[in-house]
Amino acid sequence: MGRRKKEPGSVHRQNIAATAQRLFMQKGIEGTSMNEIAQASGYSKATLYVYFKNKKELVGFLVLESMEMLYEHILDALKTGTSTKERYNHICQSLVAYQQEYPFYFQLALGEINIDFTRTDFLPEELETFRTGEKINDAMRQLIQDGIAAGDLRANIPILPTIFSFWGMMSGLIMTAEHKKAYIEQTIGIPQEEFLSYGFWTLYRAIANPDKEGV
Amino acid sequence: MGRRKKEPGSVHRQNIAATAQRLFMQKGIEGTSMNEIAQASGYSKATLYVYFKNKKELVGFLVLESMEMLYEHILDALKTGTSTKERYNHICQSLVAYQQEYPFYFQLALGEINIDFTRTDFLPEELETFRTGEKINDAMRQLIQDGIAAGDLRANIPILPTIFSFWGMMSGLIMTAEHKKAYIEQTIGIPQEEFLSYGFWTLYRAIANPDKEGV
Amino acid sequence: MGRRKKEPGSVHRQNIAATAQRLFMQKGIEGTSMNEIAQASGYSKATLYVYFKNKKELVGFLVLESMEMLYEHILDALKTGTSTKERYNHICQSLVAYQQEYPFYFQLALGEINIDFTRTDFLPEELETFRTGEKINDAMRQLIQDGIAAGDLRANIPILPTIFSFWGMMSGLIMTAEHKKAYIEQTIGIPQEEFLSYGFWTLYRAIANPDKEGV
Amino acid sequence: MGRRKKEPGSVHRQNIAATAQRLFMQKGIEGTSMNEIAQASGYSKATLYVYFKNKKELVGFLVLESMEMLYEHILDALKTGTSTKERYNHICQSLVAYQQEYPFYFQLALGEINIDFTRTDFLPEELETFRTGEKINDAMRQLIQDGIAAGDLRANIPILPTIFSFWGMMSGLIMTAEHKKAYIEQTIGIPQEEFLSYGFWTLYRAIANPDKEGV
DNA sequence: AATGAATGAGAGTTCATTCAT
DNA sequence: AATGAATGAACTCTCATTCAT
Numbered sequence: 001m002g003r004r005k006k007e008p009g010s011v012h013r014q015n016i017a018a019t020a021q022r023l024f025m026q027k028g029i030e031g032t033s034m035n036e037i038a039q040a041s042g043y044s045k046a047t048l049y050v051y052f053k054n055k056k057e058l059v060g061f062l063v064l065e066s067m068e069m070l071y072e073h074i075l076d077a078l079k080t081g082t083s084t085k086e087r088y089n090h091i092c093q094s095l096v097a098y099q100q101e102y103p104f105y106f107q108l109a110l111g112e113i114n115i116d117f118t119r120t121d122f123l124p125e126e127l128e129t130f131r132t133g134e135k136i137n138d139a140m141r142q143l144i145q146d147g148i149a150a151g152d153l154r155a156n157i158p159i160l161p162t163i164f165s166f167w168g169m170m171s172g173l174i175m176t177a178e179h180k181k182a183y184i185e186q187t188i189g190i191p192q193e194e195f196l197s198y199g200f201w202t203l204y205r206a207i208a209n210p211d212k213e214g215v
Numbered sequence: 216m217g218r219r220k221k222e223p224g225s226v227h228r229q230n231i232a233a234t235a236q237r238l239f240m241q242k243g244i245e246g247t248s249m250n251e252i253a254q255a256s257g258y259s260k261a262t263l264y265v266y267f268k269n270k271k272e273l274v275g276f277l278v279l280e281s282m283e284m285l286y287e288h289i290l291d292a293l294k295t296g297t298s299t300k301e302r303y304n305h306i307c308q309s310l311v312a313y314q315q316e317y318p319f320y321f322q323l324a325l326g327e328i329n330i331d332f333t334r335t336d337f338l339p340e341e342l343e344t345f346r347t348g349e350k351i352n353d354a355m356r357q358l359i360q361d362g363i364a365a366g367d368l369r370a371n372i373p374i375l376p377t378i379f380s381f382w383g384m385m386s387g388l389i390m391t392a393e394h395k396k397a398y399i400e401q402t403i404g405i406p407q408e409e410f411l412s413y414g415f416w417t418l419y420r421a422i423a424n425p426d427k428e429g430v
Numbered sequence: 431m432g433r434r435k436k437e438p439g440s441v442h443r444q445n446i447a448a449t450a451q452r453l454f455m456q457k458g459i460e461g462t463s464m465n466e467i468a469q470a471s472g473y474s475k476a477t478l479y480v481y482f483k484n485k486k487e488l489v490g491f492l493v494l495e496s497m498e499m500l501y502e503h504i505l506d507a508l509k510t511g512t513s514t515k516e517r518y519n520h521i522c523q524s525l526v527a528y529q530q531e532y533p534f535y536f537q538l539a540l541g542e543i544n545i546d547f548t549r550t551d552f553l554p555e556e557l558e559t560f561r562t563g564e565k566i567n568d569a570m571r572q573l574i575q576d577g578i579a580a581g582d583l584r585a586n587i588p589i590l591p592t593i594f595s596f597w598g599m600m601s602g603l604i605m606t607a608e609h610k611k612a613y614i615e616q617t618i619g620i621p622q623e624e625f626l627s628y629g630f631w632t633l634y635r636a637i638a639n640p641d642k643e644g645v
Numbered sequence: 646m647g648r649r650k651k652e653p654g655s656v657h658r659q660n661i662a663a664t665a666q667r668l669f670m671q672k673g674i675e676g677t678s679m680n681e682i683a684q685a686s687g688y689s690k691a692t693l694y695v696y697f698k699n700k701k702e703l704v705g706f707l708v709l710e711s712m713e714m715l716y717e718h719i720l721d722a723l724k725t726g727t728s729t730k731e732r733y734n735h736i737c738q739s740l741v742a743y744q745q746e747y748p749f750y751f752q753l754a755l756g757e758i759n760i761d762f763t764r765t766d767f768l769p770e771e772l773e774t775f776r777t778g779e780k781i782n783d784a785m786r787q788l789i790q791d792g793i794a795a796g797d798l799r800a801n802i803p804i805l806p807t808i809f810s811f812w813g814m815m816s817g818l819i820m821t822a823e824h825k826k827a828y829i830e831q832t833i834g835i836p837q838e839e840f841l842s843y844g845f846w847t848l849y850r851a852i853a854n855p856d857k858e859g860v
Numbered sequence: 861a862a863t864g865a866a867t868g869a870g871a872g873t874t875c876a877t878t879c880a881t
Numbered sequence: 882a883a884t885g886a887a888t889g890a891a892c893t894c895t896c897a898t899t900c901a902t
Binding site: 475479484 | 895899
């Protein structure tokens, strides 16, 4: 899955990034010090600054990485399905799986699918991140267009608003399911997966072609 | 809308809280120091600690306040409407209005609608926050039950899962609309409000009674 | 035991002092804040400064009080005995009792039996403290002189050096017994009281008249 | 006398410790801030925390160092003497010399000859301190046993109680001599050394074999 | 006489970052 | 390329003390 273009110190950079990712995941970005990253990765604190200009750049690198991984996940999901609903479910499942495997990346990816347009001073890494976000959007667009063509989805849904609103609603659902897992399981009395399935299905029903979908 | 019980005449506590809220909004909680709050509010650092035991309590106070304000907003929205869809739209609008007026509070309120059940050492403020969250949930439940009774909503929707999934999806939608306002307006070419309306309407369609709602 | 000369606010001053004494005893002087004293005594923080110019003066007042109480204890001890050894034992016992009842006062009293002579700017309270220390020394001197006269103590012991060296050695013994109570009881295997008795007896043997004392 | 094992070349740790020792001596531990130590030692405050984890560890280091130096002093004293009384006097002199050279260390060492047994969470430095204290006790025991064997000391004195009570009494004497130097010299009219000699000799008489010692 | 309110000064500690080697 | 050493700046929080009322 080689997508690392420039390979400056490569191995070390990846080691550091991997350690940082793990720690960020456990304790948050602000809760993780460069010192801890240095000790956990086995490098000296100063060496971190050889491979990343500062903490911000290290975070930016991780964001990019997370976006790319998410893109892979989604692409895989789209490939494997046949019917629209099946492919939709695959995407949902892959999002959930991704959030469960990389909770920290998930949050990062969500917040960074696209970028503040008013800025002009983008780091190369940020531009790359932006482009990956676009690729994900393209994949989603393809799914919807195919769905409409196949008569599985309502013909009159506007594609771009649907992509973006779904993106927001699905991530909101997933994060709710995660943050309030205990509350949901105790109050509603259903497991997290069932809660998510219900949410995704509800959402699908809103765009499904009512003639075909006999729900 | 005052429900602050105690607080003899202490306008200072409110001054400090208001300043903190503004700074937290601009720079995040962790990014705002007590020193900054002191300077911006015109009090000495030590005075902050006269009115709030520590930073955590200051944040907790803000969270509670945000929950209570949100609750008022939602109650007002539920009262004014007549049909289910109208009342639903009022809630959506009040959520959006609330998020636009108090963006930071909105984020706080979302994250705190309910509480980690594994803990037992709750501060009084946290318990109050929790109870307010429950009241909001009750209001939502009432809306759905009334809607089903009136034949406006599908009879077979499970109430609690719907409340919680809607809560997650609506907040996800609102935050997407806010965070990516510029991107949405430039890429999709529709104003933020329209994007939100479309999203809320999509969501409503998923639970509307298909017999009645002629969408 | 009225020895308070001037009675400014009397009751309140005593209340505050008593509370401070209790807290100092529990947590040390530096470990006790004026705030804590205020809350524990039921006065406002500002009121403390009505009755004591500052924390230092409050401590000074307590020192004087401790000296006076110690003096009373020692005087009582000297009165009740008959033979020299009996009176010596009474003093030892009263010292131990005093240290056990007022551990904090004991330490203060020890450190302040007399005062830095190079200073000239004594507070009235410090002078009083000094005078009480002198009275204690006089009582000790009387004991030794009586003992020599009675043939119970060696005739050739120099009185003043004996008083002061005994004062140091006895207090050192008592404090050791207190600070290392657990260690002594576990390592030596004898209770604290026995350890103290042994120490005092050893010390007495050093000045006892060897002709009379058949140890 | 170097027994500092580790410490590659770090003269800085010693610089800081030495500065701290001086300041602690002048103003007490609680009265000395890390800031002051930093300024007085010529390092930045942050650098202090490179060499010592926190203030407690810095104090702990000083305590251990003081114990080890005291141990060296005492060992030297025991080696050089011949008769029991001579060796006893050497110990006394070395204690006095030590207290005069390192008054703050002396106080620390006294308070730490042994440790609260109820605790189990000892720092490595505390354990080492404890062990050094035990070594000092062993040296004292040897002196007494030798003295009894040689017939210089009473045969029936219990060894452990004697060690601990002497330890307390000697340190009490030394501290009295130091704290009240001016008072003693002016009131008694003898120099500090003579006062101490008298005290030590008094103490020795209490355990000396009366048959041999013709006092 | 008593205090609510306020604060300057400073405590110990941590952090991201730099730089000579 | 890699790092040991060092630090300025900032952090949260506490304290003894003052003063208008």
